[in-house]
Amino acid sequence: xxxxxxxxxxxxxxxxxxxxxxxxxxxxxxxxxxxPAAREARxxxxxxxxxxxxxxxxxxxxxxxxxxxQLGGSSAPPIIACTARVGxxxxxxxxxxxxxxxxxxxxxPEDLLTLVQRFVAPPVRSD
Amino acid sequence: xxxxxxxxxxxxxxxxxxxxxxxxxGIISFYSLRTAASTLIQxxxxxxxxxxxxxxxxxxxxxxDVKEDLIFLSLAPPTRRYASIINxxxxxxxxxxxxxxxxxxxxxxxxxxxxxxxxxxxDLAGQELLxxxxxxxxxxxxxxxxxxxxxxxxxxxxxxxxxxxxxxYDLVRTEGVxxxxxxxxxxxxxxxxxxxxxxxxxxxxxxxxxxxxxxxxRSAAPIFLVNRDGSYLINPDSNRLYGRIxxxxxxxxxxxxxxxxxxxxxxxxxxxxxxxxxPDSLQVFVHIRPETQISIRWLLIRAIPISAILGExxxxxxxxxxxxxxxxxxxxxxxxxxxRSIVRPIRQLSEVADSVRQGRWDVIVPGTGGRDEIGHLADxxxxxxxxxxxxxxxxxxxxxxxxxxxxxxxxxxxxANRKAEEASRAKSLxxxxxxxxxxxxLNVIIGYSHSILVMPQMFNNVPIPxxxxxxxxxxxxxxHYLIGLINDILDLxxxxxxxxxxxxxxxxxxxxxxxxxxxATGLLKDKALQLRPDYPEDLPPVWADPMRVRQIxxxxxxxxxxxxxxxxxxxxxxVTDEVWVSISVIDTGxxxxxxxxxxxxxxxxQISSGKFSEIEGTGLGLxxxxxxxxxxxxxxxxxxxxxxxxxxxxxxxxxxAEQRExxxxxxxxxxxFTIFERSGLLDQExxxxxxxxxxxxxxxLLRRALExxxxxxxxxxxxGQVMELALGLLPNLIILDVNLPHVSGWDVIAQLKGxxxxxxxxxxxxxxxxxxxxxxxxxxxxxxxxxATPEQVIxxxxxxxxxxxx
Numbered sequence: 001x002x003x004x005x006x007x008x009x010x011x012x013x014x015x016x017x018x019x020x021x022x023x024x025x026x027x028x029x030x031x032x033x034x035x036p037a038a039r040e041a042r043x044x045x046x047x048x049x050x051x052x053x054x055x056x057x058x059x060x061x062x063x064x065x066x067x068x069x070q071l072g073g074s075s076a077p078p079i080i081a082c083t084a085r086v087g088x089x090x091x092x093x094x095x096x097x098x099x100x101x102x103x104x105x106x107x108x109p110e111d112l113l114t115l116v117q118r119f120v121a122p123p124v125r126s127d
Numbered sequence: 128x129x130x131x132x133x134x135x136x137x138x139x140x141x142x143x144x145x146x147x148x149x150x151x152x153g154i155i156s157f158y159s160l161r162t163a164a165s166t167l168i169q170x171x172x173x174x175x176x177x178x179x180x181x182x183x184x185x186x187x188x189x190x191x192d193v194k195e196d197l198i199f200l201s202l203a204p205p206t207r208r209y210a211s212i213i214n215x216x217x218x219x220x221x222x223x224x225x226x227x228x229x230x231x232x233x234x235x236x237x238x239x240x241x242x243x244x245x246x247x248x249x250d251l252a253g254q255e256l257l258x259x260x261x262x263x264x265x266x267x268x269x270x271x272x273x274x275x276x277x278x279x280x281x282x283x284x285x286x287x288x289x290x291x292x293x294x295x296y297d298l299v300r301t302e303g304v305x306x307x308x309x310x311x312x313x314x315x316x317x318x319x320x321x322x323x324x325x326x327x328x329x330x331x332x333x334x335x336x337x338x339x340x341x342x343x344x345r346s347a348a349p350i351f352l353v354n355r356d357g358s359y360l361i362n363p364d365s366n367r368l369y370g371r372i373x374x375x376x377x378x379x380x381x382x383x384x385x386x387x388x389x390x391x392x393x394x395x396x397x398x399x400x401x402x403x404x405x406p407d408s409l410q411v412f413v414h415i416r417p418e419t420q421i422s423i424r425w426l427l428i429r430a431i432p433i434s435a436i437l438g439e440x441x442x443x444x445x446x447x448x449x450x451x452x453x454x455x456x457x458x459x460x461x462x463x464x465x466x467r468s469i470v471r472p473i474r475q476l477s478e479v480a481d482s483v484r485q486g487r488w489d490v491i492v493p494g495t496g497g498r499d500e501i502g503h504l505a506d507x508x509x510x511x512x513x514x515x516x517x518x519x520x521x522x523x524x525x526x527x528x529x530x531x532x533x534x535x536x537x538x539x540x541x542x543a544n545r546k547a548e549e550a551s552r553a554k555s556l557x558x559x560x561x562x563x564x565x566x567x568x569l570n571v572i573i574g575y576s577h578s579i580l581v582m583p584q585m586f587n588n589v590p591i592p593x594x595x596x597x598x599x600x601x602x603x604x605x606x607h608y609l610i611g612l613i614n615d616i617l618d619l620x621x622x623x624x625x626x627x628x629x630x631x632x633x634x635x636x637x638x639x640x641x642x643x644x645x646x647a648t649g650l651l652k653d654k655a656l657q658l659r660p661d662y663p664e665d666l667p668p669v670w671a672d673p674m675r676v677r678q679i680x681x682x683x684x685x686x687x688x689x690x691x692x693x694x695x696x697x698x699x700x701x702v703t704d705e706v707w708v709s710i711s712v713i714d715t716g717x718x719x720x721x722x723x724x725x726x727x728x729x730x731x732x733q734i735s736s737g738k739f740s741e742i743e744g745t746g747l748g749l750x751x752x753x754x755x756x757x758x759x760x761x762x763x764x765x766x767x768x769x770x771x772x773x774x775x776x777x778x779x780x781x782x783x784a785e786q787r788e789x790x791x792x793x794x795x796x797x798x799x800f801t802i803f804e805r806s807g808l809l810d811q812e813x814x815x816x817x818x819x820x821x822x823x824x825x826x827x828l829l830r831r832a833l834e835x836x837x838x839x840x841x842x843x844x845x846x847g848q849v850m851e852l853a854l855g856l857l858p859n860l861i862i863l864d865v866n867l868p869h870v871s872g873w874d875v876i877a878q879l880k881g882x883x884x885x886x887x888x889x890x891x892x893x894x895x896x897x898x899x900x901x902x903x904x905x906x907x908x909x910x911x912x913x914x915a916t917p918e919q920v921i922x923x924x925x926x927x928x929x930x931x932x933x
Contacts, residue, residue, distance in 0.1 A: 012571045020578065023585035035855025042857065054563065058841065058855065065839050066815045066856050073809040080800075084566035085559070086614075088630030088674050095803040102801040106570035106610060109578045109585065111799035118802060 002047030003027040004120065007037040007063075008082070009056050013105075017050065020109045021116065025123040034058040038067055045071060047120045049079040050103075053094070061097040068098030078119045082107075137463075137470040144462030145455065152454060156447045163443055164436075168409055171436050172399030175348075175411040175429055182345065183413040183427055186338060190417040193315055193333055194291040196234060200246075201288065201317040201329055205230045209257070210319040213250060213326045224257065231259045234331075242334035244299065244312065248319070249274055249328045251284065256327060274330075283316035283328045292316045293423050296335065296354055298372055309369060311335040311360060313423070335360070348431045349408075353379040353391075355424040379426070391426055401433075408432050472501045476508050488516050551624060558620040562613045569613075573606035614678075615747040622754050629672040629758055633782050636666045636700055636708065639677050644698065647684040655693055658684075662700035669708050670782040675755045679763070682748040683712035683775045691716030694772070702781065707761065711776040718769040727765065728753050752777065814859035814928055815839040819849050819875070820893075821867050829862070832917035833924070846870030850878050853885045860928060862920070864913075865894045865902075873905060880906045889927050893920065 004021060008014040009032045018028045029046070031037035034055040041049065049067065053060030060081070068076045078100035083090060086104040094102045101115055200206055209227040212218040231246045248257040253275025259265055274280045283292040294314035299306045313333045318325040339361055343350055352361035357378030358371040370377040380388045387402045391412045400410050408430035415425040472494040482490045492509040494501060576599045578585050591599070621627040644658060651658070669676070680698070687696045694715030703709045719727060728749050753763040761778030816833055820826040821844045830840045841856055843849065846867035853861060861879065865872025872894070879885045889908035899910045909923050 010567050013567055016571050016574050016578075019585055020574070020582075023582070035851055038855045038857075058852065062815075062839060062841050063856070065813070066841070066858070068809050069813055069815065069839070070857065073812065076809065084563040084570070086566070087628075088672050089628050091674075091801050092630045098809055100803055102803070104799050105566045106573045106606070107799040109574055109582050115800045115802070 002045070002077075002120070003029050004116070005037060005041055005046035005049045005051075006030045007034055007049070007051040007055065007060070008032065009052060009054070013052075017112065020112055024113055024116075026116065026120070027123075032056070034060060034063045038063060038070075041067055042070060046077055048077055048116065050082055050116070051079060053081055053083045053085065053090075061093060064094075064099055065097040080115065080119075136473070137466045140466035140470065141459060141462040144458055144465070148455065148458040149451075152451050156444075156451060160444050160447065168401075168433070168436055169399070171431065172409055172411060175409070175431055176399055176413070179411050179413050179427060179429055182342065183415045186342065186415050186425075186427070187417040189338060190293070190313075190415075190423065193313075193331070194293065194417070197291050197315045197317040197329060197331055198289050200230065200234065200331075201319055203230055206319060206329065207321070209248065210321045210326050213248075213256060213319070214321040227257065228259055228265055231257075235259065235261050242337050244310075244332040244334050247274075247330045247332075249280055249330060251326065253280060277314075279314035279316040279330050280328055283318055283330070284325055286318050286325075288318055288320035288325070290317070293417070295356075295423075296358075296360060296369075296372075298369060299332075299334075305372070309373075311339065311369070342427070346429055348429050348435070351379070351426075351428040351430070353426040353428065355426075357381065360425065391428065405430055407434065409436060469501060472497075472505060476505060479508070479512070483512060483515070488512075488519070555620050555624045555626065558617055562617045565613050566610070569606050569610055573603055573610070576600075576603040576606065615751060618751045618755075619747055622751065627754070627758065629675060631670050631672050631759075633668045633787060634671045634673045634676055634779075635668055636676070636710070636779075637662065637664050639673060639680065640698060640700070643677055643680045643684060646681060647688060647696075650685055650688045654688065654691075656688065656691060657695040659695050659697040661697050666700055666708060667702065668782045668787065669779040670786045671759050671779050675759070676779065679752045679755055679777055680710065680712070682752045683777075686748065686775070687712050687714035687716065687773075690714065690773070703778070706781050707778045708781055709776050709778045711774055713772065713774045715772040718771055719765065719767040719773055720769050724765055724767060728763075813837065813839055815841065815856060816924065817849070817852055817856060817858040817861045818842040819846065819861065819863045819867070819872075820844065821846075821864060825864075829917055829920060832921060836921050836925075838924070846872060846875050849875050850882070850885070853879060853888060854882070857884070858888060859931070860924060861888055861890045862893055862924070863890055863907075865892055866896065873901065876902070876905045876907060889931060891920075891923060891927060 004026050006014060006017060006021075006028050008017065008030065011032070014030050014032070018030060021028050029040065031040065034051075035057050037051075049064070051060055051064055053064075055063070060083075064079045064081065068079060071077060076098075079098060080101045080103055081094040081097075081099040082103040082105065083094075084105040091102040100119065103112065103115060205223065205226040208216075208223045209218075212223050216223075218224055227248075234246070235243050243261065245258060245260040247255055247259075250256050253273040255272055255274070257265070279292060279294045282294075286292060292315070294316070297312050297314065299310040299312055311334070313335060315331040315333060317329050319327040319329055339352070342352065343361060349363045350361055351359060351363075354360050354371070356371050357380040358369055359367045359377065359379065360369070362368055367375075367377045367382075369375075370381075380392075384402065384404050387400075387404050387410075390398060390400055390402070391410075395414065398412060400412070401408075402410060409432075410428055410430050412426055412428040415423070415427055417423055475493045479490050479492055490512075492505055492512060494505040495509050496502060497505060579591055580596065580599050580603065583590060618627065640660060640662065644660060647658060684696065684698065691714040696715075697711075697713040699711045699713060700708055749763070756763040756777040756779075760780050763775065763777040765773060765775050767773035816838050818826060818830055818833070818840055820829060820842065823844070826842050826844065830842050833840045841852060841858065843852060844867075847870050849861070849863070849870075852858075863872055863875060865876070867875070872892070876890055876892070879888065879890060886906075890906070891909040891911060892902040892907040893911040893913060893915065894902075895913040897912065899912075902910045908927055911920060911923055
């Protein structure tokens, strides 16, 4: 069972996303910085990357493209750009930089789950 | 351009001088010449008159001489004795007769003076007794010749002795026929007395030719002698002579005007006259009357041509003209000199003024210091010039200072402008960042409030107390409201900055409408309103930014919900004019008064009366919607009736065939997320490059150039980050400027090469230092000496990456 790589620098947001996703039984590995996250992704390929574009150590857009390339190009795990910059142009750019979806903040828990479930099937309840 | 200075003033002055001089000269000359002429005429006339009078006296004297000759002859003893013979005294052997003939012959010999043509002695019966002609021959008496009818006989026969009768003029005749050439004559006759009684008459025929010759020869001017009957005795025109005798009727009184006749015949004294009959001549005339009681009464006229008289005057006139000319020349000379002395300084002044006008201030004003008016003018001009110069100088200084002020003001202005632009940019950036900053915590607020309400599984299915539910809902709703406000403000700031960009694509309107209607249904809450979709499902796709279409539609719908309490809200869409789709939101709400319809699109305006004030909102929505419609090429309009409802309509362009082809598959859209079809872009391998360069402009330049060349570029100025970035990104290549602040580039290379994760990444050293060997030793793949163009760098990069691939 793969995991979801979450790159989000805002701790409260990260906590909420982890809360939502783990409540849906996804495994989440969280990084507040992009570069360690990239190393982790290369070390252990995630099933989905959920990444804030606004990162403290590296430009999220560039990172997503580099990762998409390094993780197999078109066969790389989907990357969901998650940002508070919500303009249409931002969305277009995300598409150009190798993302599979664009998630606008604020989003509702249902929206997040709907979107994630489009790429990664929800894990079956083991208990 | 300096106007050509014609010497008009000088010419005028000279002309004036000449005129002023010529007029008096002319007047004086004319007057003096007139006076001279008339004086001369009078003088000459008087002289002529004197001459003529003396001539007349001579003539008279000569005529009287003849008379005295005859008196002498009549008293001479031979004549007396011959008379006695007539009276009966015997004359044996004609002794007395011969004595008498001898006497008469002596007079005939004297005919050089008085040309006696013949003498006759005639008895009382008129018979010729003795006839001695000019040759001295005694002509035989002819019996048939009787002169009793002749005036010279019958007038003389009655006269006392020593009284002489002088006949009127006659011409020489032979036996009664006038001889030619005509010889004018006079008959002198005197009675011969014996013992107190007249017994015979002595008649002398005297030629007037010598006298007339003498008269004409003594006069150069035409001279006329007129008999008392008007006949000309002397006339330059010989055809006019002897009019009475020759019956030619050419007479003085027939030829001349009445005035002339009266003047000349009527006056006793000689007179000088200028008559209209002979306008070119001055006429002088005198009467000749040797004996008052007898028949001779002549008028002697001399006509002196005026031209002859005025010849002298003309000479004077020529001298006068010559003198006038000389004085004229002198006047012109004086005028030229004088005017030059006036005009030249003025012209020089005007030339100076011209120079000054052309901006040459360094001229010297000529003629200053003169004591006359021109000198004063020059002085005044010089003063004025100095004044002007100083004023001009200060003016220039003032202009310079004003220019400086202006340019500094301009500088300040452009600085202020730059600052304003900067501020505007800063504002936009601030708003953008702020909205992002606001969104992030709101995400937590909304997310959790919603999760608590609807996702109990997140909280181990622990139910929340129902008391909290509405308040949590309030938190969530207000969170959404805040997001709306933030969105509006962000949009508006972008619109103001002209930076609102659309991401148009093919948009399936019914799909958007479904989402929007769902959201709007949520807005209805407990309002008894019907939401009515009214559009065909097969609406053609429009070319628009789906987010924005959603935004406009939702804005109109939420407005309609706000202002409508009952009835329905219809969302209608239809194709108009084939290339447009018009989308209307029609409500049955309170409507908008006419005067408010234009205001509703104004920023921050909400109709502030009555019920409206209860309704919350930023008032930005309609403005933004209108702007967004216009950005799409359409517009947003409103039609409304108070109390019945409103209809807001916006238009979007139908996607053209080209647009349909170019567009990717329609993006899947949700209010919160967009899912992309992953493009083939990722199939091509794109190399990433880590660019380490501390100089900003160089870094920007290289980054852009490399991106354009198709590489992914991560750049940094911080040498300390290189290792972390390299490890995190594992770029295909690193471009490194070794002259970095704080950290040595050489150390960075060593570090990179020391870590097995990054040791294989080729490093291109790019530096102004020439230490190529050191770079090679440290393991740098390539070395680029600065300065290098981006093209050179790209070439090296491309070459290196190709080699790595192999």
